[in-house]
Amino acid sequence: MSLENTTVNKSFDGWTKHFVHRSTTLNCDMRFAIYLPPQTDKGQRVPVLYWLSGLTCTDENFMHKAGAQRTAAALGIAIVAPDTSPRGEGVADADGYDLGQGAGFYVNATQAPWDRHYRMYDYVLTELPQLVEASFPVSDKRSIAGHSMGGHGALVLALRNPDRFRSVSAFSPISNPVDCPWGEKAFAAYLGKDTRAWADYDASMLMRKATAFVPALVDQGKADEFLEKQLRPEALEMAARSSGHPLTINYRDGYDHSYYFIASFIDDHLRFHSQHLTG
Amino acid sequence: MSLENTTVNKSFDGWTKHFVHRSTTLNCDMRFAIYLPPQTDKGQRVPVLYWLSGLTCTDENFMHKAGAQRTAAALGIAIVAPDTSPRGEGVADADGYDLGQGAGFYVNATQAPWDRHYRMYDYVLTELPQLVEASFPVSDKRSIAGHSMGGHGALVLALRNPDRFRSVSAFSPISNPVDCPWGEKAFAAYLGKDTRAWADYDASMLMRKATAFVPALVDQGKADEFLEKQLRPEALEMAARSSGHPLTINYRDGYDHSYYFIASFIDDHLRFHSQHLTG
Numbered sequence: 293m294s295l296e297n298t299t300v301n302k303s304f305d306g307w308t309k310h311f312v313h314r315s316t317t318l319n320c321d322m323r324f325a326i327y328l329p330p331q332t333d334k335g336q337r338v339p340v341l342y343w344l345s346g347l348t349c350t351d352e353n354f355m356h357k358a359g360a361q362r363t364a365a366a367l368g369i370a371i372v373a374p375d376t377s378p379r380g381e382g383v384a385d386a387d388g389y390d391l392g393q394g395a396g397f398y399v400n401a402t403q404a405p406w407d408r409h410y411r412m413y414d415y416v417l418t419e420l421p422q423l424v425e426a427s428f429p430v431s432d433k434r435s436i437a438g439h440s441m442g443g444h445g446a447l448v449l450a451l452r453n454p455d456r457f458r459s460v461s462a463f464s465p466i467s468n469p470v471d472c473p474w475g476e477k478a479f480a481a482y483l484g485k486d487t488r489a490w491a492d493y494d495a496s497m498l499m500r501k502a503t504a505f506v507p508a509l510v511d512q513g514k515a516d517e518f519l520e521k522q523l524r525p526e527a528l529e530m531a532a533r534s535s536g537h538p539l540t541i542n543y544r545d546g547y548d549h550s551y552y553f554i555a556s557f558i559d560d561h562l563r564f565h566s567q568h569l570t571g
Numbered sequence: 572m573s574l575e576n577t578t579v580n581k582s583f584d585g586w587t588k589h590f591v592h593r594s595t596t597l598n599c600d601m602r603f604a605i606y607l608p609p610q611t612d613k614g615q616r617v618p619v620l621y622w623l624s625g626l627t628c629t630d631e632n633f634m635h636k637a638g639a640q641r642t643a644a645a646l647g648i649a650i651v652a653p654d655t656s657p658r659g660e661g662v663a664d665a666d667g668y669d670l671g672q673g674a675g676f677y678v679n680a681t682q683a684p685w686d687r688h689y690r691m692y693d694y695v696l697t698e699l700p701q702l703v704e705a706s707f708p709v710s711d712k713r714s715i716a717g718h719s720m721g722g723h724g725a726l727v728l729a730l731r732n733p734d735r736f737r738s739v740s741a742f743s744p745i746s747n748p749v750d751c752p753w754g755e756k757a758f759a760a761y762l763g764k765d766t767r768a769w770a771d772y773d774a775s776m777l778m779r780k781a782t783a784f785v786p787a788l789v790d791q792g793k794a795d796e797f798l799e800k801q802l803r804p805e806a807l808e809m810a811a812r813s814s815g816h817p818l819t820i821n822y823r824d825g826y827d828h829s830y831y832f833i834a835s836f837i838d839d840h841l842r843f844h845s846q847h848l849t850g
Contacts, residue, residue: 301831302794308831359638359834515581552580552587555638 339433344442398445447495459568468527513547618712623721677724726774738847747806792826
């Protein structure tokens with residue numbers, strides 16, 4: 293697996309780096325960012341938090357705007373942030389911001405023309421961790437987090453793979469995508485009109501039937517413009533109550549859907565994951 | 572003075588906001604950002620740190636990338652970040668990134684076609700603080716900081732107006748613009764070929780002859796790609812030694828010219844200013 297390093301920036305005594313590699317899962321070149329905390333310079337293998345971004349984002353947004361490096365450095369956690377979809381010439385796309393490139397929804401597409409490249413679920417679950425663990429001074433302790441579409445992805449990946457992730461957290465996740473406009477549009481395109489295929493990618497449905505648990509933390513802004521129509525955290529809350537799945541949801545007065553919200557509470561999420569990653 | 576609020580984002584229990592107003596100094600519409608810490612919600616008047624950004628930046632970069640809001644909230648400091656030049660139709664511009672729109676250099680231009688709009692020195696010194704102090708719950712305690720071209724601007728404004736600013740700090744400032752390619756190009760265009768007019772805008776020359784002092788802090792990355800050719804902090808260091816002006820310069824191993832460097836040390840700068848603003 294060849295890995296091309298495109299940028300290196302020292303940050304908080306560690307390193308924020310971007311890479312490009314050929315993804316066999318996605319059948320295209322893929323970009324990701326990694327923050328390596330200073331402990332890795334001293335030969336220590338550190339645990340990894342995977343961060344999945346939201347609609348329209350790339351591998352850059354989180355590293356630029358979340359302000360996570362400070363506390364990741366203090367706690368000794370690496371952070372890996374992949375791009376949000378396959379990209380490039382020959383990769384299917386659509387006009388809207390909520391389907392196609394920049395909007396992979398962390399599923400394995402089964403429908404043409406998407407099925408040729410759009411396999412973000414497998415990419416994040418298997419290919420990316422294999423590459424990261426073979427290439428950087430990290431351990432095999434993993435947690436996962438994300439924002440909006442990426443919060444959905446993080447919850448789905450953790451709930452379906454409780455043996456792979458020690459904890460999961462989300463900001464403003466699309467909690468019940470089978471029942472909101474963003475999810476319905478993307479799932480119909482990527483997975484087809486038969487909604488039975490959608491259940492495996494719906495965090496609320498997965499949490500409702502969960503028997504193996506992954507500690508889960510969600511932060512949701514009460515001034516989020518997408519709260520009622522798209523995000524539906526109450527569905528996740530009810531599912532957790534029904535199955536007894538551990539879940540903390542914090543509703544935050546006045547906060548919106550932006551990275552300003554994420555930056556305000558990312559330290560809480562990093563500390564939450566650190567508790568589970570360093571056990 | 573009318574002030575149009577374009578965005579509001581809650582951050583760290585305070586508010587990051589952007590505004591547009593008609594600038595009489597610059598003869599065009601101008602944008603700026605302000606961070607109002609939570610103390611202002613409780614009716615407290617807080618001191619203000621003015622932040623001047625570097626080449627190609629706008630009023631957005633610092634608020635998005637520096638991660639300053641967390642500590643500004645804790646210390647109770649407002650931060651005001653103006654755009655880096657006049658902009659818009661009818662405002663003179665040039666092809667390069669280092670002259671014209673996005674590259675105001677915080678001077679009052681005397682040469683056509685620049686003299687019609689490019690008066691960033693007066694704007695930051697007078698019009699902007701008047702507007703800010705009339706419109707927001709802030710006191711008249713001011714400090715000033717900036718990055719690269721904005722570090723040059725902050726140093727020049729403070730050194731020429733020690734009664735107006737309680738402290739000054741800079742990341743990677745253009746310390747001796749009369750003797751570097753960026754400064755020579757901009758000053759020749761804005762101020763004319765007679766270099767005697769340049770001295771009032773050169774931080775090293777100003778610091779060398781300073782008699783009234785403003786506590787000054789500079790951070791400089793040793794892996795900064797512009798260090799030797801454009802920034803010349805050694806000129807500033809020699810000037811401080813010559814006049815006895817208080818100046819701390821920290822050279823930081825491995826850090827470059829980016830916002831990752833600023834984010835890594837912005838807390839130190841905020842605490843430095845807070846000491847002088849809350850005296």
